[in-house]
Amino acid sequence: MGPVRDANPTARILLAERQRRDVHVVVNAATSADGKLSSRRREQIAISGPEDFDRVDRIRADSDAVMVGVGTVLADDPSLTLDDAERRERRTENGWSPNPARVVADSRARTPTDARVLDDEATTYVLTGADAPDERIDALRAAGAEIVPTSSERVDLDAAVEQLEAAGIDRLMVEGGGELIFSLFSAGLVDELSVFVGSTIIGGRDAPTLADGEGFVEEFPALALEDVERLDDGVVLTWSA
Numbered sequence: 001m002g003p004v005r006d007a008n009p010t011a012r013i014l015l016a017e018r019q020r021r022d023v024h025v026v027v028n029a030a031t032s033a034d035g036k037l038s039s040r041r042r043e044q045i046a047i048s049g050p051e052d053f054d055r056v057d058r059i060r061a062d063s064d065a066v067m068v069g070v071g072t073v074l075a076d077d078p079s080l081t082l083d084d085a086e087r088r089e090r091r092t093e094n095g096w097s098p099n100p101a102r103v104v105a106d107s108r109a110r111t112p113t114d115a116r117v118l119d120d121e122a123t124t125y126v127l128t129g130a131d132a133p134d135e136r137i138d139a140l141r142a143a144g145a146e147i148v149p150t151s152s153e154r155v156d157l158d159a160a161v162e163q164l165e166a167a168g169i170d171r172l173m174v175e176g177g178g179e180l181i182f183s184l185f186s187a188g189l190v191d192e193l194s195v196f197v198g199s200t201i202i203g204g205r206d207a208p209t210l211a212d213g214e215g216f217v218e219e220f221p222a223l224a225l226e227d228v229e230r231l232d233d234g235v236v237l238t239w240s241a
């Protein structure tokens with residue numbers, strides 16, 4: 001990775017940002033052939049297949065925590081736990097929790113108290129912003145969430161990652177959605193990006209894409225292509241950042 005970054009001044013700036021943290025951040029997502037994460041109705045779509053879901057499960061198993069934005073919780077209600085019982089067992093044998101912890105970036109503490117990420121299967125950290133209502137924070141705490149407060153309107157991802165690191169999270173997998181992924185690139189926090197690109201077109205200017213947010217206009221994060229793999233009816237592309 002070193003020589004690739006050194007050859008690129010933009011990457012050098014991002015590297016300087018990233019060196020402040022030791023947490024390794026791996027972003028993983030599935031997109032349609034036209035780069036969409038889901039339809040404009042924000043309904044979860046089966047973009048990939050069983051081989052890719054197994055690959056996702058493997059990355060989860062190797063992670064200390066799996067993170068999503070609250071938009072994904074509200075749209076998909078994911079569990080973010082491991083499907084494969086043997087992987088859970090192996091983690092336990094290694095002295096880890098059976099499932100990785102879960103992390104939700106949720107500025108205003110909108111995560112529903114009956115969301116699957118708040119079940120008893122794993123520790124769940126909810127990262128909040130300065131404007132999160134106290135009663136919502138109390139409700140999430142009562143539902144079992146560990147609140148990680150930050151002091152900006154949207155979650156200050158740099159500060160939040162620092163707090164997660166202090167809680168023992170060294171390897172953080174991020175599963176989306178597009179708003180959160182853009183912000184992580186913007187903060188220079190991404191180390192690795194894996195995208196399953198499927199063989200379907202979703203279309204729609206309002207459908208979420210891999211990196212939404214405001215978009216970059218001057219400096220664009222540079223990636224180095226590390227691997228290309230055929231899987232299911234698509235391809236997995238892996239870059240280092």
Ligand SMILES: NC(=O)C1=CN([C@@H]2O[C@H](COP(=O)(O)OP(=O)(O)OC[C@H]3O[C@@H](n4cnc5c(N)ncnc54)[C@H](O)[C@@H]3O)[C@@H](O)[C@H]2O)C=CC1
Nearest residue numbers: 029030037038042069070071072155176177178179180183
């Ligand atoms: N195909 C795939 O691999 C995946 C698809 N998705 C899809 O993505 C869509 C959800 O994506 P989005 O709407 O983009 O929501 P998101 O999951 O990126 O969450 C965005 C929300 O997170 C909160 N947030 C707090 N701090 C933030 C920060 N610093 N930066 C950005 N957001 C911050 C805000 O409330 C913001 O509205 C759903 O349709 C879901 O189905 C989600 C995950 C994976």
Ligand SMILES: Nc1nc(O)c(N)c(N[C@@H]2O[C@H](COP(=O)(O)O)[C@@H](O)[C@H]2O)n1
Nearest residue numbers: 030045046047048056076078079080081
């Ligand atoms: N890798 C992948 N392939 C697809 O085809 C998808 N639709 C998604 N979506 C995301 O996967 C997460 C599901 O989590 P659980 O299995 O419920 O734990 C969720 O975040 C979806 O948005 N991913």
